[in-house]
Amino acid sequence: MSTDLHAVTVLGHDRPGIIAETTAALAGLGLNIEDSTMTLLRGHFAMMLLCRGAAERDAVEAALAPLTAGGDLDVAVRPVTDRPEHAAPGSSWVLTVHGGDRAGIVSTVVGAVASYGGNITDLTTRLAGDLYLLVAELDLPADGDATAVEAAIKAAAEQVGVTATLRPAEADEL
Numbered sequence: 001m002s003t004d005l006h007a008v009t010v011l012g013h014d015r016p017g018i019i020a021e022t023t024a025a026l027a028g029l030g031l032n033i034e035d036s037t038m039t040l041l042r043g044h045f046a047m048m049l050l051c052r053g054a055a056e057r058d059a060v061e062a063a064l065a066p067l068t069a070g071g072d073l074d075v076a077v078r079p080v081t082d083r084p085e086h087a088a089p090g091s092s093w094v095l096t097v098h099g100g101d102r103a104g105i106v107s108t109v110v111g112a113v114a115s116y117g118g119n120i121t122d123l124t125t126r127l128a129g130d131l132y133l134l135v136a137e138l139d140l141p142a143d144g145d146a147t148a149v150e151a152a153i154k155a156a157a158e159q160v161g162v163t164a165t166l167r168p169a170e171a172d173e174l
Helices: 018-028 057-068 105-115 146-159
Strands: 005-013 032-041 044-052 073-080 091-100 119-128 131-140 162-168
Touching (some): 005 057, 091 105, 105 162
Antiparallel strands (some): 005 073, 091 162, 119 131
């Protein structure tokens, strides 16, 4: 499959230089990074990039192979296609959930969002001691009932013993 858009993931133990080495290899192939997200998860590095250019998948994998030589990083390259933009969302919201840590918080709360046709566009969680924090950006459909979604989220949060708030997103937050 020939495509000019590739999804690249890099996962593993953090160390200085991972971003510099990855982006230098991609730039060396003439690839342009169009979208990216990078984070540390308890000392583990996680990065996803969408990059565009005329390089074939095998060439991208070969250029990134030195990252995996030490055995502490995994790299994957996947050709992807551009998809037409989704219809403009009805509204953008920020969901915040916090409370005591336990299994099922994410699935229960975001399940309530999904049941109303909401789409999670960004999600971050953190555990600090026994306190669990989730912050998500989401889009609700134009015909969505934000009051009903908020009630469903609060009921789901109560079910797993946490507190949730939903508020309209400000343009500078997204």
